[in-house]
Amino acid sequence: MQRIFSGIQPSGIPQLGNYLGAIRNWVSLQADHECVFCLVDMHAITVWQDPEKLRSQTLTQTAILLAAGIDTDKHILFNQSAVSAHARLAWIFNCVTRLGWLNRMTQFKDKAGKDRENHSAGLYVYPSLMAADILAYKATRVPVGEDQKQHLELTNDIAQKFNHDYGVEFFPEVEALIPPAAARVMSLRDGTKKMSKSDPSAQSRIELTDDADTIALKLRRAKTDADVLPAEPAGLADRPEAKNLVTIYAALADLSVEEVLARHQGEGFGPFKKALTDVVVNAIAPIAQETTRLMQDETHLANVLRSGAQRAQAIAEPIVSEAEKIVGFLK
Ligand code: TYM
Numbered sequence: 278m279q280r281i282f283s284g285i286q287p288s289g290i291p292q293l294g295n296y297l298g299a300i301r302n303w304v305s306l307q308a309d310h311e312c313v314f315c316l317v318d319m320h321a322i323t324v325w326q327d328p329e330k331l332r333s334q335t336l337t338q339t340a341i342l343l344a345a346g347i348d349t350d351k352h353i354l355f356n357q358s359a360v361s362a363h364a365r366l367a368w369i370f371n372c373v374t375r376l377g378w379l380n381r382m383t384q385f386k387d388k389a390g391k392d393r394e395n396h397s398a399g400l401y402v403y404p405s406l407m408a409a410d411i412l413a414y415k416a417t418r419v420p421v422g423e424d425q426k427q428h429l430e431l432t433n434d435i436a437q438k439f440n441h442d443y444g445v446e447f448f449p450e451v452e453a454l455i456p457p458a459a460a461r462v463m464s465l466r467d468g469t470k471k472m473s474k475s476d477p478s479a480q481s482r483i484e485l486t487d488d489a490d491t492i493a494l495k496l497r498r499a500k501t502d503a504d505v506l507p508a509e510p511a512g513l514a515d516r517p518e519a520k521n522l523v524t525i526y527a528a529l530a531d532l533s534v535e536e537v538l539a540r541h542q543g544e545g546f547g548p549f550k551k552a553l554t555d556v557v558v559n560a561i562a563p564i565a566q567e568t569t570r571l572m573q574d575e576t577h578l579a580n581v582l583r584s585g586a587q588r589a590q591a592i593a594e595p596i597v598s599e600a601e602k603i604v605g606f607l608k
Pocket residue numbers: 282283284285286287293294295296297298299300317320406407408410411419420421422423424425459460461462463471472473
């Protein structure tokens with residue numbers, strides 16, 4: 278059985294993009310993989326996080342992932358900082374990674390913008406910690422949204438260079454599992470920007486804890502154009518907001534974009550947004566309700582993470598110890 282590793286930053290409430298790009302896939306991959314899922318709190322602090330909020334968001338995300346269907350009886354869910362193997366392997370990878378490789382990372386460029394000098398060194402080496410997350414488990418498959426593709430290519434470059442430099446066949450090649458549809462869900466306020474849990478405007482995203490009224494309001498206010506829905510996908514070109522809403526509908530209703538357009542062609546966005554609200558509420562409301570129930574027992578949530586960390590540690594420790602031996606650390 279192949280091993281899966283994937284992570285999410287506890288830097289806010291997971292949004293619809295996290296769900297369609299990653300979490301929904303995580304849930305279904307559990308059927309035939311050994312899965313390790315991680316709340317990457319060390320990645321989260323690469324930009325400022327309020328400590329109390331980070332702690333509470335880590336528990337909330339645990340509840341959300343359980344509510345969405347992560348099965349911690351069979352699979353592992355834990356927070357990154359609880360397993361020191363990640364930091365140790367990340368340091369080795371910082372010494373393997375070339376500056377030129379990091380300079381090419383588009384996510385760093387997007388996040389740092391023009392004010393590069395004022396960002397943390399952690400944000401810059403973010404991708405080598407990510408490679409360490411995956412390779413500390415020798416995981417071979419990584420379900421992520423499209424924005425992580427470049428980081429996974431870098432993971433393979435790092436693994437290859439490590440193997441080459443030390444003359445070993447130690448780290449495996451990693452395969453990105455990117456969903457065929459909705460791998461990049463866009464902001465509700467600007468169809469050219471990615472939907473993000475850290476966007477200052479909560480109106481830009483559907484959060485997995487939103488209730489039906491909030492979802493309806495956010496979709497009513499979502500930016501659109503004045504045109505009607507076209508008959509063919511080609512009619513959505515150059516209409517990023519319209520394309521995004523149709524894509525969300527299709528992904529959540531398990532339909533193709535063609536099928537959605539066949540049903541709704543000629544409609545304006547008033548009626549289409551009402552239909553979309555039903556589809557989104559159907560998918561999200563059960564998760565939100567179950568999250569509220571689970572949040573009543575924080576001790577249970579903390580125990581889930583603690584037990585997950587122990588099981589994660591048992592896998593990662595021997596692998597990272599071996600990597601340390603390979604580079605020549607005296608044991
Ligand atoms: P994060 O928290 O930013 O995102 C978690 C997952 O959600 C996906 N995602 C999206 N998918 C589609 N549309 C969107 N608008 C959207 N926004 C986010 C991301 O692609 C991701 O799969 N760097 C990772 C966390 C991480 C990780 C890892 C992932 C750390 N170590 C090791 C895999 C393996 C991230 O972006 O988290």
